[in-house]
Amino acid sequence: xxxxxxxxxxxxxxxxxxxxxxxxxxxxxxxxxxxxxxxxxxxxxxxxxxxxxxxxxxxxxxxxxxxxxxxxxxxx
Ligand SMILES: [Zn+2]
Numbered sequence: 001x002x003x004x005x006x007x008x009x010x011x012x013x014x015x016x017x018x019x020x021x022x023x024x025x026x027x028x029x030x031x032x033x034x035x036x037x038x039x040x041x042x043x044x045x046x047x048x049x050x051x052x053x054x055x056x057x058x059x060x061x062x063x064x065x066x067x068x069x070x071x072x073x074x075x076x
Pocket of ligand 1: 046050
Protein backbone atom coordinates (compact mmCIF):
# COMPACT_ATOMS: atom_id res chain seq x y z
CA UNK A 1 0.00 0.00 0.00
CA UNK A 2 1.00 3.59 -0.46
CA UNK A 3 1.36 6.32 2.15
CA UNK A 4 -2.17 7.41 1.23
CA UNK A 5 -3.64 4.02 2.03
CA UNK A 6 -1.74 3.98 5.33
CA UNK A 7 -3.52 7.21 6.23
CA UNK A 8 -6.88 5.60 5.56
CA UNK A 9 -5.97 2.53 7.60
CA UNK A 10 -4.83 4.56 10.59
CA UNK A 11 -7.66 7.10 10.29
CA UNK A 12 -5.28 9.96 9.57
CA UNK A 13 -6.32 13.05 7.68
CA UNK A 14 -5.31 12.86 3.98
CA UNK A 15 -3.18 15.97 4.42
CA UNK A 16 -0.94 14.02 6.77
CA UNK A 17 0.50 11.85 4.01
CA UNK A 18 3.83 13.65 4.34
CA UNK A 19 3.89 12.69 8.00
CA UNK A 20 3.63 9.04 7.05
CA UNK A 21 7.00 9.33 5.38
CA UNK A 22 8.67 11.29 8.14
CA UNK A 23 7.12 9.30 10.98
CA UNK A 24 7.36 5.84 9.56
CA UNK A 25 8.97 4.48 12.71
CA UNK A 26 6.16 5.86 14.83
CA UNK A 27 3.62 4.36 12.46
CA UNK A 28 5.36 1.00 12.64
CA UNK A 29 4.75 1.11 16.38
CA UNK A 30 1.06 1.99 15.99
CA UNK A 31 0.69 -0.86 13.54
CA UNK A 32 2.40 -3.21 15.96
CA UNK A 33 -0.04 -2.21 18.67
CA UNK A 34 -2.82 -3.36 16.36
CA UNK A 35 -1.13 -6.74 16.22
CA UNK A 36 0.21 -6.21 12.73
CA UNK A 37 3.63 -5.74 11.25
CA UNK A 38 4.82 -3.07 8.86
CA UNK A 39 7.28 -3.71 6.08
CA UNK A 40 8.73 -0.91 4.00
CA UNK A 41 9.63 -1.39 0.38
CA UNK A 42 11.91 1.50 -0.54
CA UNK A 43 11.36 3.76 -3.53
CA UNK A 44 12.76 2.54 -6.80
CA UNK A 45 13.97 4.31 -9.92
CA UNK A 46 11.69 3.45 -12.84
CA UNK A 47 14.50 4.16 -15.25
CA UNK A 48 17.40 2.06 -13.99
CA UNK A 49 15.91 0.07 -11.13
CA UNK A 50 18.04 1.72 -8.44
CA UNK A 51 16.68 1.04 -4.97
CA UNK A 52 16.80 3.87 -2.47
CA UNK A 53 17.79 3.27 1.13
CA UNK A 54 15.60 6.13 2.36
CA UNK A 55 11.84 6.40 2.19
CA UNK A 56 11.56 9.75 0.51
CA UNK A 57 13.19 10.04 -2.88
CA UNK A 58 12.82 12.50 -5.69
CA UNK A 59 15.82 11.96 -7.94
CA UNK A 60 17.89 8.91 -8.78
CA UNK A 61 21.53 9.33 -7.75
CA UNK A 62 22.59 6.82 -10.36
CA UNK A 63 20.93 7.98 -13.58
CA UNK A 64 19.49 11.34 -12.42
CA UNK A 65 16.01 10.29 -13.49
CA UNK A 66 13.09 11.78 -11.64
CA UNK A 67 10.76 8.94 -12.51
CA UNK A 68 10.68 7.40 -9.07
CA UNK A 69 8.22 4.80 -7.93
CA UNK A 70 7.16 5.86 -4.44
CA UNK A 71 7.81 3.76 -1.36
CA UNK A 72 5.33 1.02 -0.66
CA UNK A 73 4.25 -0.36 2.66
CA UNK A 74 3.10 -3.82 3.46
CA UNK A 75 1.06 -4.42 6.59
CA UNK A 76 0.24 -7.88 7.72
ZN1 LIG B 1 17.93 5.58 -11.98
